[in-house]
Amino acid sequence: MQRNFHDYLAAWREIFPRPRKIRWAEGRLFNGYCKDCRYCCGPQDDPEPFPMALLPGQIRSDLAEDFYLLSGDTAYIGARGCKAVGPFGCRLEQAKRPVTCSLFPLVPANGGLYLYKICPAALFSPLVLWADMGRAVATWLAGFNAADLTRISLSLTEQRLAERYIYLDIRLF
């Protein structure tokens, strides 16, 4: 059964009685919640797949060993979770992970930057921190070429954005 925002909030409150540290550095988000969460790499109760586009330099012939694929260059997370997750988290080196994984819960979508509000780090960290980190991430993403940036940006409906995302008022393209 699909859980809603408040179901997740209640679950995260049990697991995370105190805030943990998050920071953006070296092109990835270091998130103190992840090791006790693993929500976004695991099986999803959401019927809509979450696409994770790969950059041209990440395309390889054995992609299907590490990902469930929507197409030859786009992995996704769905009811089976991600193939790349192991008992201690992601088993892929950073360079092989979709860019999305390095940013999450910050999510490029519809040309802007959003915060995925069901993530415990999103819920228990101040919005001001996400706003500042979002701007640092946008500066980093500005180094991408336009085609790659467009590729990794999701296309989401207004309803979807309202259900799961907070807009940080940051345009990427």
Ligand code: SF4
């Ligand atoms: S949902 Fe958030 S805290 Fe949980 S594993 Fe994903 S990024 Fe980490």
Ligand code: SF4
């Ligand atoms: S590639 Fe790794 S970090 Fe990304 S969703 Fe899969 S297991 Fe998680």
